[in-house]
Amino acid sequence: MDEALLDLIDCIYAASLEKPLWPDAMNRMADLMGGAEATLHFSDTGTGQRIVVAPRSDPDYLVSYREHWVRLNPLMQHVGKVRAGQLIRFATIVPPDEFERTAFFNEWWAPQGLGTGGMGITLMSGAQAWAGCAVHPDIRRPLNGKAEALFAALRPHLVRAFEIQSRLGSLQVGDGHAESIDDQIDNLRHRFGLTRAEAILALEICKGDGREAAAQRCGISVSTAHTHLNRIFSKTGTRRQAELVHLLLTSQAATYKLSVSNMQRMALIQI
Numbered sequence: 001m002d003e004a005l006l007d008l009i010d011c012i013y014a015a016s017l018e019k020p021l022w023p024d025a026m027n028r029m030a031d032l033m034g035g036a037e038a039t040l041h042f043s044d045t046g047t048g049q050r051i052v053v054a055p056r057s058d059p060d061y062l063v064s065y066r067e068h069w070v071r072l073n074p075l076m077q078h079v080g081k082v083r084a085g086q087l088i089r090f091a092t093i094v095p096p097d098e099f100e101r102t103a104f105f106n107e108w109w110a111p112q113g114l115g116t117g118g119m120g121i122t123l124m125s126g127a128q129a130w131a132g133c134a135v136h137p138d139i140r141r142p143l144n145g146k147a148e149a150l151f152a153a154l155r156p157h158l159v160r161a162f163e164i165q166s167r168l169g170s171l172q173v174g175d176g177h178a179e180s181i182d183d184q185i186d187n188l189r190h191r192f193g194l195t196r197a198e199a200i201l202a203l204e205i206c207k208g209d210g211r212e213a214a215a216q217r218c219g220i221s222v223s224t225a226h227t228h229l230n231r232i233f234s235k236t237g238t239r240r241q242a243e244l245v246h247l248l249l250t251s252q253a254a255t256y257k258l259s260v261s262n263m264q265r266m267a268l269i270q271i
Contacts, residue, residue, distance in 0.1 A: 004032055005150060009157045013242030016161035017208040023055035026133075030056070033151065034144035035135040036114055043070075043080075046128040061112060072104045080130045082122045085159050087152055090118045090134075115139035119148065121155050123162040133158050164246050188248075192235050201228045202236075206245050 008028045015021035022040055029038040040053035050066050070076060078093040090099075096116040099105050120134035135151065137143045188199040197218075204214035215225035229241070238244045 004028075005153060008032055009154070010240060010242065012154070012157050012161045013164070013240070013246070016164040017242065017245060019165075022053050026053060026055050029133075029135055029154070033135050033147035034137070034141070035118070035147070036138040037112075038133070038135040040131075040133050042129070042131045043076075044129045057112060061108065065108065069104055069108045072102070074099060074102055074104065079120060079122060079132055080125065082125060084122050084125045085155060086122050087148075087155055088120045088122065089148075090120065091116060110139060113139050115142070117142050119143075119151055121151065121158055123159055124166075131162060160246060161242075164242075164249060192232075194232060194235055198228050198232050198235070201225060202232050202244065202248065205229070205241055206248055208245070211241070 008025065011021065011025045011028055015025045026038040026040060030036065037054060037056045039057075040051075042051040043049070050070060052062055052065060054062060065073075074094045075090055079088055082088055099116055100110075115137040118134055118136035120132050122130070122132045124131040135143065135147065184203060185196060185199040188194050188202055189196065192199075194202065197220075201214060201218055201220075204217050205211070207214065211225055211229065212222055215222050218225065220228075232244065233239055236244060236247055238247055
């Protein structure tokens with residue numbers, strides 16, 4: 001797999017743990033596919049909340065989108081009906097010639113230099129809430145020839161990253177039902193064959209503030225933490241910290257309600 005794609009996947013998983021990294025992930029995605037902009041969207045009809053992460057867009061345009069244009073976006077009238085995980089070619093749901101005749105295109109879209117022929121992925125699709133990610137070409141040129149294959153390769157990682165973020169956002173912390181730290185350590189040792197020191201470090205890594213901070217809380221050096229992590233990766237079948245966190249949150253360990261008291265609540269609606 002291409003190194004730039006691997007770096008982007010790492011960035012996506014890192015963003016699921018640290019919200020401020022999403023703009024960087026979107027910028028990298030746009031660059032990799034030869035696009036003008038990559039965006040992340042969330043809408044909840046129940047609360048009326050709409051969130052757009054579009055790092056290259058003029059903030060004034062984003063305000064006008066939330067306040068007015070979102071209701072006139074012909075693409076949004078279709079993507080909400082698409083199941084989660086599905087890749088969408090926008091030209092197949094709204095033909096370019098039809099799209100280019102709309103006020104939305106002529107007054108909001110085209111003035112930003114955005115073209116037709118973009119694509120997106122639905123990350124969540126429910127009766128009330130919807131989330132998705134999209135990449136859009138420059139109005140002067142299409143996405144590069146590898147864009148669709150790259151987006152297809154990113155699809156499972158984007159969906160998983162959103163799941164991680166949602167789980168972290170809804171994780172119950174300090175509610176009186178979480179297992180004790182010792183129980184959590186024992187569970188990880190039994191499930192993955194970790195030593196006590198490795199299990200403790202794995203739990204600390206789940207707090208999402210980096211290897212150095214985790215090592216400091218464990219009272220070990222960064223070098224020792226690195227050694228422990230390599231063993232943890234080997235025993236759990238993971239390769240990166242983000243993959244490890246995903247495993248712990250989505251496997252049986254997730255049912256143990258890891259009591260990471262300072263874990264940030266990272267639901268997408270908080271971006």
